[in-house]
Amino acid sequence: DGGITQSPKYLFRKEGQNVTLSCEQNLNHDAMYWYRQDPGQGLRLIYYSQIVNDFQKGDIAEGYSVSREKKESFPLTVTSAQKNPTAFYLCASRLAGASDTQYFGPGTRLTVL
Amino acid sequence: AQSVTQPDIHITVSEGASLELRCNYSYGATPYLFWYVQSPGQGLQLLLKYFSGDTLVQGIKGFEAEFKRSQSSFNLRKPSVHWSDAAEYFCAVMYNNNDMRFGAGTRLTVKP
Numbered sequence: 001d002g003g004i005t006q007s008p009k010y011l012f013r014k015e016g017q018n019v020t021l022s023c024e025q026n027l028n029h030d031a032m033y034w035y036r037q038d039p040g041q042g043l044r045l046i047y048y049s050q051i052v053n054d055f056q057k058g059d060i061a062e063g064y065s066v067s068r069e070k071k072e073s074f075p076l077t078v079t080s081a082q083k084n085p086t087a088f089y090l091c092a093s094r095l096a097g098a099s100d101t102q103y104f105g106p107g108t109r110l111t112v113l
Numbered sequence: 114a115q116s117v118t119q120p121d122i123h124i125t126v127s128e129g130a131s132l133e134l135r136c137n138y139s140y141g142a143t144p145y146l147f148w149y150v151q152s153p154g155q156g157l158q159l160l161l162k163y164f165s166g167d168t169l170v171q172g173i174k175g176f177e178a179e180f181k182r183s184q185s186s187f188n189l190r191k192p193s194v195h196w197s198d199a200a201e202y203f204c205a206v207m208y209n210n211n212d213m214r215f216g217a218g219t220r221l222t223v224k225p
Contacts, residue, residue, distance in 0.1 A: 042215040045213070048211055050211065099164045102147075103159070104149075
């Protein structure tokens with residue numbers, strides 16, 4: 001089955017700890033994205049990557065870091081510098097064309113205690 | 114600045130009634146337009162999209178949306194709502210190849 005997987009579904013961490021969220025896709029998509037979702041605010045872009053070994057900051061990149069060492073994988077690290085890390089995190093991917101649809105993974109809910 | 118507005122935070126409709134969810138965007142040119150649906154704790158599923166051509170687009174689950182350039186709108190409609198349609202709906206606009214903006218979402222409740 002082709003798709004986007006995010007693991008784990010739920011993640012709990014203590015304040016001050018870094019945590020890495022996994023995102024893998026087997027759709028052979030070029031571009032990958034990380035969004036943060038908070039109630040009543042829709043989705044906000046954290047980082048995106050159009051090709052391997054390259055990524056760009058989105059609107060709310062502060063306190064987050066990413067890597068894109070493989071086409072299939074785009075892990076997101078939530079660092080201790082992120083002031084309000086508790087949220088629902090969504091990974092997405094798409095082909096590189098302007099009219100290509102963005103597909104989403106099932107999401108990871110991160111709770112920082 | 115580009116923005117997407119969904120004026121209705123929460124809508125309640127009776128099962129079998131018609132539905133219209135509103136979406137307005139700000140942009141000088143015609144963007145690419147999308148509607149997604151999200152069930153609680155899940156990812157987003159694409160309902161339909163508009164890139165060009167016929168301004169009335171059909172999607173999955175019996176949904177359709179109409180692009181109106183003069184009103185900068187892309188409203189989502191369904192003639193008869195089912196209880197399983199209860200979810201959160203997001204309008205999204207792709208302004209260039211990687212700048213996708215989402216509305217804040219509209220939560221749909223379906224009364225029996």
